[in-house]
Amino acid sequence: DIQMTQSPSSLSASVGDRVTITCQASQDISNYLNWYQQKPGKAPKLLIYDASNLETGVPSRFSGSGSGTDFTFTISSLQPEDIATYYCQQYDNLQYTFGQGTKLEIK
């Protein structure tokens, strides 16, 4: 089974900061990596799919990159409404695994 290591587990940043979250797969998953945002009490929301594609309607300050085993999710300028937990999710051989999550807080 492919393991996903997401880091950091929590992050505190100021409004306007550039924020970066990483996700590492235990083996090559090509670009089969998606990123979600989850606010408390709500369902996750798709932000980025196939590593770098911005979902329709998602603000352009969100972006993703990477392929193979190493992936990065970036918020270019943190906004107060971005406070949430972020998850990566991978696909391999009809099996899907989420990262452990990164809880983002405002400093």
Add this chain to the structure above:
Amino acid sequence: QVQLQESGPGLVKPSETLSLTCAVSGYSISSGYYWGWIRQPPGKGLEWIGSIYHSGSTYYNPSLKSRVTISVDTSKNQFSLKLSSVTAADTAVYYCARHRGFTAIFDYWGQGTLVTVSS
């Protein structure tokens, strides 16, 4: 607009079977896409349970496969989850979701329903 809504008992006794249904509106299940179940224990991360294609083909998380059945009822435009022999470890918010393709881009989610396993 595609909408998904979970329904089912909020309390299940240990060793019994958890049963949930996901009603889909704004899109016909028989038209395509994959439909899945994901759960989230209180305060913890997300775990994929399994998925079903509109044709009825299913695939499950190996860690739950022996206890899980997912089925689809295209006439009612809904799909269902059954999880047998539940324990307290199965207490979680259960989400249904649509995903684009076998690479599981989960693009539409239900609001989630909390199921507690307790006697």
